[in-house]
Amino acid sequence: MDVLSNLLLGFQTAASFINLFYCLIGVALGTAIGVLPGLGPVATIAMLLPITFGLDPVSSLIMLAGIFYGAQYGGSTTAILVNLPGEASSVITALDGHEMAKRGQAGKALATAALGSFFAGTVTTFLIALFSPPLAEVALKFGPAEYFSLMVLGLVASIVLAHGSLLHALGMIVFGLLLGIIGTDVNSGVARFSFDVPELTDGINFVVVAMGVFGLGEIIGNLENEAERNLMVKKVTGLMLSKEDFKAIAAPVLRGTALGSVLGILPGGGAMLSSFAAYALEKKVSKNAANFGKGAIEGVAAPESANNAGAQASFIPMLTLGIPSNPVMALMIGAMIIQGIQPGPSVMTEQPALFWGIVASMWIGNVFLVILNLPLIGLWVKMVSVPYHFLFPAILVFCAIGVFSLANTTFDVYFMAAFGLLGYIFRKLECEPAPMMLGFILGPMMEEFLRRALLLSKGDPSVFIRRPLSATMLVLAAVAMVTVLLPALRKKRQEAFAEED
Numbered sequence: 001m002d003v004l005s006n007l008l009l010g011f012q013t014a015a016s017f018i019n020l021f022y023c024l025i026g027v028a029l030g031t032a033i034g035v036l037p038g039l040g041p042v043a044t045i046a047m048l049l050p051i052t053f054g055l056d057p058v059s060s061l062i063m064l065a066g067i068f069y070g071a072q073y074g075g076s077t078t079a080i081l082v083n084l085p086g087e088a089s090s091v092i093t094a095l096d097g098h099e100m101a102k103r104g105q106a107g108k109a110l111a112t113a114a115l116g117s118f119f120a121g122t123v124t125t126f127l128i129a130l131f132s133p134p135l136a137e138v139a140l141k142f143g144p145a146e147y148f149s150l151m152v153l154g155l156v157a158s159i160v161l162a163h164g165s166l167l168h169a170l171g172m173i174v175f176g177l178l179l180g181i182i183g184t185d186v187n188s189g190v191a192r193f194s195f196d197v198p199e200l201t202d203g204i205n206f207v208v209v210a211m212g213v214f215g216l217g218e219i220i221g222n223l224e225n226e227a228e229r230n231l232m233v234k235k236v237t238g239l240m241l242s243k244e245d246f247k248a249i250a251a252p253v254l255r256g257t258a259l260g261s262v263l264g265i266l267p268g269g270g271a272m273l274s275s276f277a278a279y280a281l282e283k284k285v286s287k288n289a290a291n292f293g294k295g296a297i298e299g300v301a302a303p304e305s306a307n308n309a310g311a312q313a314s315f316i317p318m319l320t321l322g323i324p325s326n327p328v329m330a331l332m333i334g335a336m337i338i339q340g341i342q343p344g345p346s347v348m349t350e351q352p353a354l355f356w357g358i359v360a361s362m363w364i365g366n367v368f369l370v371i372l373n374l375p376l377i378g379l380w381v382k383m384v385s386v387p388y389h390f391l392f393p394a395i396l397v398f399c400a401i402g403v404f405s406l407a408n409t410t411f412d413v414y415f416m417a418a419f420g421l422l423g424y425i426f427r428k429l430e431c432e433p434a435p436m437m438l439g440f441i442l443g444p445m446m447e448e449f450l451r452r453a454l455l456l457s458k459g460d461p462s463v464f465i466r467r468p469l470s471a472t473m474l475v476l477a478a479v480a481m482v483t484v485l486l487p488a489l490r491k492k493r494q495e496a497f498a499e500e501d
Contacts, residue, residue: 217423
């Protein structure tokens with residue numbers, strides 16, 4: 001089937017009443033958690049995973065996807081109005097967006113963010129439709145050696161692109177891999193690292209880890225640093241852009257969309273890296289570089305287009321290769337496994353309605369987001385003023401109920417609390433938990449493909465070098481690791497993250 005017939009199948013699936021309903025729920029919830037500083041798509045999706053057990057696979061994945069890219073829209077609202085980004089990817093938007101709000105141009109800044117995001121989302125949806133089939137065809141030719149090398153490349157890229165110290169990121173990857181092998185060995189049937197605890201013989205449920213580290217860890221951190229939110233405006237007006245505004249944002253939106261679409265595919269990249277890179281690029285090519293940081297509309301258009309393009313582009317490796325490029329995609333893969341779906345290139349051929357339904361729902365979701373973000377801006381303004389100490393008890397209870405419902409055991413609740421404390425310690429030590437989560441998800445899969453490759457080669461480890469695709473990916477991983485260790489690049493990387501902070 002060609003792209004048009006595939007998209008037609010996708011729109012038929014996504015346009016059913018139940019899928020439209022869950023798409024609307026997802027993007028509305030995503031906008032809300034993007035608006036509320038202290039919550040994020042990772043924590044929210046982790047908390048909602050138990051709910052998806054009883055849902056249809058297509059509906060549940062459409063809803064979770066909507067939460068992710070919807071949060072990119074919502075994060076810009078608080079960045080512009082309060083100078084307090086709801087999402088990490090909206091940090092850079094606050095520089096010029098908040099300055100515009102101070103000058104009475106909050107409506108113009110919000111409209112620019114919404115329209116730029118909508119354009120980027122539309123373009124990226126069609127890019128996914130165009131490039132996913134050929135990528136999946138290549139992936140279908142992968143053997144165990146190629147898959148193992150691909151996962152090594154993914155983990156190395158997540159180390160390179162992780163926030164903070166490289167040593168910390170490497171340590172978190174190793175810790176995640178160790179957590180992933182806890183449980184019963186599928187080949188020998190022997191329990192590993194279970195310490196005679198019966199609940200650990202089946203391994204650690206990734207929902208427990210995700211809800212603890214990202215959910216409870218965020219709650220503790222936010223309670224410690226609850227910020228004051230001072231609204232610049234109580235009522236937003238002037239949501240219509242002039243011809244001059246459209247001319248000013250056209251090129252930045254196009255460049256941001258292109259950059260975000262490319263960087264979003266990279267493991268560990270996604271929305272945040274895309275928005276920062278787009279802002280830096282725009283500042284270099286703009287004739288009005290001096291205005292950046294003082295209320296330049298281009299400084300809102302470029303990063304907002306890039307972060308939405310990056311968020312949606314990160315679905316490409318997840319849907320076609322079964323490789324998560326960020327923690328949210330790792331949770332999406334977990335949701336697929338919960339639904340009995342094996343992530344990877346076979347999804348497109350075995351369940352085309354699921355694959356193309358998710359792709360088509362992204363465009364529908366972007367339409368919903370424009371409708372939700374501009375006319376309902378007053379509602380989001382009111383939500384910003386809700387004190388966090390009123391929100392966290394409800395989040396805490398929701399987390400506990402969700403984890404208990406996994407296996408109806410209090411052990412998981414206590415384990416979640418332990419990982420919550422661990423998540424808080426990670427924050428204090430400046431250890432980003434995202435590489436750990438990727439290692440935890442990919443660890444068991446890496447072990448399985450490693451064993452398969454060695455069994456097929458009769459124990460000869462050179463199989464990973466003799467196969468061209470496998471060797472190429474291992475070389476790329478080695479080059480990426482060596483390159484980032486070079487003094488000049490390491491300094492540039494530290495400067496980039498220092499600017500983000």
